[in-house]
Amino acid sequence: MRVFGLIGFPLSHSFSKKYFGEKFLREQIPDCRYEAFELSSIDQVSDLIKNEPPLQGFNITIPYKQEIIPFLHKASKVVKQIGACNCVKIVDQQLIGYNTDVEGFKQSLQKKLLPVHKQALVLGTGGAAKAVAYVLEEAGISYQYVSRNKAQRTGYLHYDQVDDEVLRTHLLIINTTPTGMYPRIDEAPALNYEALTPQHFLFDLTYNPEKTLFLQKGESRGAAIQNGYDMLVIQAEESWKIWNTALEELS
Numbered sequence: 001m002r003v004f005g006l007i008g009f010p011l012s013h014s015f016s017k018k019y020f021g022e023k024f025l026r027e028q029i030p031d032c033r034y035e036a037f038e039l040s041s042i043d044q045v046s047d048l049i050k051n052e053p054p055l056q057g058f059n060i061t062i063p064y065k066q067e068i069i070p071f072l073h074k075a076s077k078v079v080k081q082i083g084a085c086n087c088v089k090i091v092d093q094q095l096i097g098y099n100t101d102v103e104g105f106k107q108s109l110q111k112k113l114l115p116v117h118k119q120a121l122v123l124g125t126g127g128a129a130k131a132v133a134y135v136l137e138e139a140g141i142s143y144q145y146v147s148r149n150k151a152q153r154t155g156y157l158h159y160d161q162v163d164d165e166v167l168r169t170h171l172l173i174i175n176t177t178p179t180g181m182y183p184r185i186d187e188a189p190a191l192n193y194e195a196l197t198p199q200h201f202l203f204d205l206t207y208n209p210e211k212t213l214f215l216q217k218g219e220s221r222g223a224a225i226q227n228g229y230d231m232l233v234i235q236a237e238e239s240w241k242i243w244n245t246a247l248e249e250l251s
């Protein structure tokens with residue numbers, strides 16, 4: 001039996017457990033199990049890797065994407081650069097860290113990205129925002145973080161500073177905050193949505209609800225919209241590839 005899993009806290013409704021369970025059935029992948037491990041402290045990860053049968057790999061979600069890093073024996077270039085890890089491959093009890101959110105966001109973004117989307121606003125400054133920023137840099141898209149409380153002198157914009165001129169010049173807006181996520185579906189980041197146009201592209205990393213208030217407001221102004229569902233599926237599939245590829249072939 002090959003065992004994989006997800007660590008995080010809380011894990012009351014895990015997309016990944018359901019996704020992998022269905023994948024194993026659909027693709028008739030034998031002898032595999034994907035478990036949700038709700039850890040109240042990241043220190044419990046040391047015991048987890050002693051489980052029998054041994055874990056071959058796991059995903060990491062809130063709040064451990066950064067806290068896992070001191071436990072890694074090796075980390076990919078992306079993990080080192082952004083300081084967030086959402087996928088671990090275990091080889092001989094050694095933990096090797098990867099970030100598949102980056103690939104998930106990259107592939108999902110490309111579907112509706114146009115040459116006009118040259119400047120972006122990244123709402124939020126957590127682990128997912130760093131994965132987003134990495135992809136934007138790679139794509140040559142300049143970006144500005146928008147934060148509720150990070151110091152403005154260090155280059156972050158406060159929501160109050162995102163005026164109509166900022167919205168006019170930043171045609172790509174990516175919500176990496178939990179605002180609008182179930183059950184608080186009647187909330188949206190504090191922007192003047194009236195200033196949006198059909199040239200705008202609004203991407204929300206949230207996938208529940210399918211169309212957040214942020215996306216609804218963008219759509220009503222004619223903007224292109226994308227939710228986080230494809231990103232989620234792509235990052236899961238990228239994790240599966242990593243767990244099934246020999247270490248020597250991974251970068």
Ligand SMILES: NC(=O)c1ccc[n+]([C@@H]2O[C@H](COP(=O)([O-])OP(=O)(O)OC[C@H]3O[C@@H](n4cnc5c(N)ncnc54)[C@H](OP(=O)(O)O)[C@@H]3O)[C@@H](O)[C@H]2O)c1
Nearest residue numbers: 124125126127128129147148149176177178205228231232
């Ligand atoms: N679709 C996918 O595959 C995928 C992958 C990764 C993450 N996600 C989603 O992305 C979101 C962020 O994940 P994360 O790991 O980056 O979380 P995180 O590390 O907690 O960061 C979220 C950021 O959002 C801002 N924020 C937090 N609470 C807020 C609030 N009430 N109002 C406004 N801003 C708030 C904070 O930035 P400031 O304090 O600077 O404002 C915070 O740094 C989650 O909803 C997660 O489910 C989706």
